[in-house]
Amino acid sequence: MHIDVQFFPFPPSPHLLSDRTVVVIDILRATSVMVYAMSQGAKEIIPVKTVEEAFQLAKTFPRSTTLLGGEKESNRIEGFDLENSPREYTSERVEGKRLILTTTNGTRAFHAVSSAAEILVGSFFNVTATAQRCLEGERDLLLFPSGDEGGFSLEDAVCGGMLIDRIIKRVKKPVALTDTSHSAHILFQRFEANLVEAFYLSRHGKELVDRGHGDDLPYCAQVDIINLVPVFKEGVIK
Amino acid sequence: MHIDVQFFPFPPSPHLLSDRTVVVIDILRATSVMVYAMSQGAKEIIPVKTVEEAFQLAKTFPRSTTLLGGEKESNRIEGFDLENSPREYTSERVEGKRLILTTTNGTRAFHAVSSAAEILVGSFFNVTATAQRCLEGERDLLLFPSGDEGGFSLEDAVCGGMLIDRIIKRVKKPVALTDTSHSAHILFQRFEANLVEAFYLSRHGKELVDRGHGDDLPYCAQVDIINLVPVFKEGVIK
Numbered sequence: 001m002h003i004d005v006q007f008f009p010f011p012p013s014p015h016l017l018s019d020r021t022v023v024v025i026d027i028l029r030a031t032s033v034m035v036y037a038m039s040q041g042a043k044e045i046i047p048v049k050t051v052e053e054a055f056q057l058a059k060t061f062p063r064s065t066t067l068l069g070g071e072k073e074s075n076r077i078e079g080f081d082l083e084n085s086p087r088e089y090t091s092e093r094v095e096g097k098r099l100i101l102t103t104t105n106g107t108r109a110f111h112a113v114s115s116a117a118e119i120l121v122g123s124f125f126n127v128t129a130t131a132q133r134c135l136e137g138e139r140d141l142l143l144f145p146s147g148d149e150g151g152f153s154l155e156d157a158v159c160g161g162m163l164i165d166r167i168i169k170r171v172k173k174p175v176a177l178t179d180t181s182h183s184a185h186i187l188f189q190r191f192e193a194n195l196v197e198a199f200y201l202s203r204h205g206k207e208l209v210d211r212g213h214g215d216d217l218p219y220c221a222q223v224d225i226i227n228l229v230p231v232f233k234e235g236v237i238k
Numbered sequence: 239m240h241i242d243v244q245f246f247p248f249p250p251s252p253h254l255l256s257d258r259t260v261v262v263i264d265i266l267r268a269t270s271v272m273v274y275a276m277s278q279g280a281k282e283i284i285p286v287k288t289v290e291e292a293f294q295l296a297k298t299f300p301r302s303t304t305l306l307g308g309e310k311e312s313n314r315i316e317g318f319d320l321e322n323s324p325r326e327y328t329s330e331r332v333e334g335k336r337l338i339l340t341t342t343n344g345t346r347a348f349h350a351v352s353s354a355a356e357i358l359v360g361s362f363f364n365v366t367a368t369a370q371r372c373l374e375g376e377r378d379l380l381l382f383p384s385g386d387e388g389g390f391s392l393e394d395a396v397c398g399g400m401l402i403d404r405i406i407k408r409v410k411k412p413v414a415l416t417d418t419s420h421s422a423h424i425l426f427q428r429f430e431a432n433l434v435e436a437f438y439l440s441r442h443g444k445e446l447v448d449r450g451h452g453d454d455l456p457y458c459a460q461v462d463i464i465n466l467v468p469v470f471k472e473g474v475i476k
Contacts, residue, residue, distance in 0.1 A: 180389075
């Protein structure tokens with residue numbers, strides 16, 4: 001098994017995707033929101049790239065069963081039902097609902113890797129379940145941190161490293177790591193005893209604190225509180 | 239002081255360069271060769287992007303005082319005087335000579351950052367001297383690992399991390415680190431006791447071993463054996 005991590009959120013070459021499982025990771029906060037919302041009974045999540053696209057798409061569904069969620073530059077979007085904090089996506093609000101979600105980095109990442117053999121939604125919430133699913137798939141892996149506005153994101157790399165750690169401790173066959181996957185694993189080991197420390201060092205973590213979303217940092221650092229792995233297929237997460 | 243590391247060797251935005259000192263790092267092996275050759279008395283080094291450019295440029299200088307050096311895909315170049323191992327660039331061969339150098343990654347990097355306020359040549363050989371020079375310059379820093387064929391290179395990131403470590407232990411004012419510079423520093427700390435271990439894990443390090451250049455790995459891992467910092471200016475390293 002070969003595990004690579006793409007440190008920067010550029011669309012990978014299609015030849016890198018066609019026979020691989022891709023895990024999209026956006027800890028602060030898109031994939032944390034997605035995993036949490038699905039665990040609370042959301043019916044499905046449609047990630048879209050822009051606010052305009054979200055409003056357009058919402059018109060095609062019954063309003064009573066559809067919620068608009070997300071953020072733009074870490075801020076609330078006028079006319080949306082929910083922001084981008086997983087804590088908002090409780091069963092009372094999302095159970096049985098279709099969510100249309102748009103965020104700065106995370107929702108774009110799914111479209112960048114849409115030609116992969118399988119696309120999973122990863123986070124600290126479901127890291128062991130995701131590792132298990134990767135092992136069952138038996139494909140080579142590309143971990144795809146959605147990054148920070150086109151750049152490298154420390155907290156996403158640390159989560160990728162934790163996923164690698166879970167996999168190499170369980171896998172029966174040899175695992176080949178690349179320069180980036182070795183590095184992500186080392187970054188995880190550095191923060192293993194205190195994951196949220198990485199969030200407070202990261203640019204995006206600091207920005208969330210500055211904008212009053214500081215409570216989301218320890219919340220999104222919770223490990224293995226959810227035992228499901230949402231899958232992105234044909235534009236929809238289920 | 240603000241220290242950033244560009245993990246991928248894409249040309250940075252000009253606005254990131256104009257008031258910064260950039261340190262180009264290509265441990266295996268271009269900047270190691272450059273620093274070593276200058277320490278052995280080479281007169282100057284002209285990094286060029288292609289083999290053809292090297293041959294064309296050589297015609298404009300007296301052959302007796304000019305040497306062609308470098309590699310293409312880690313292999314010897316027909317008609318060149320020297321390959322890309324620092325061990326070849328001894329004073330007997332290079333003293334007083336102009337070197338025209340072309341390599342897969344390292345020489346291109348200088349052209350990618352040519353609009354920076356100051357461009358230094360970094361390596362493990364001269365890491366403390368480079369840190370001292372950065373401190374004297376008092377500019378914000380961009381460390382620019384030349385990477386591995388367009389990708390992230392573990393050994394370059396570790397050297398960037400060591401340079402950061404040297405700077406933050408000496409600097410008098412606060413230093414702001416980014417997600418990438420925190421990560422490079424952590425990667426350095428992981429390999430601090432055994433730098434060459436990082437080289438043996440890296441894709442490019444393994445490739446050099448496979449192609450019979452394995453002796454260059456421990457050689458290029460030598461720290462602070464040289465107390466000079468070559469500068470790239472107007473196309474020439476002096």
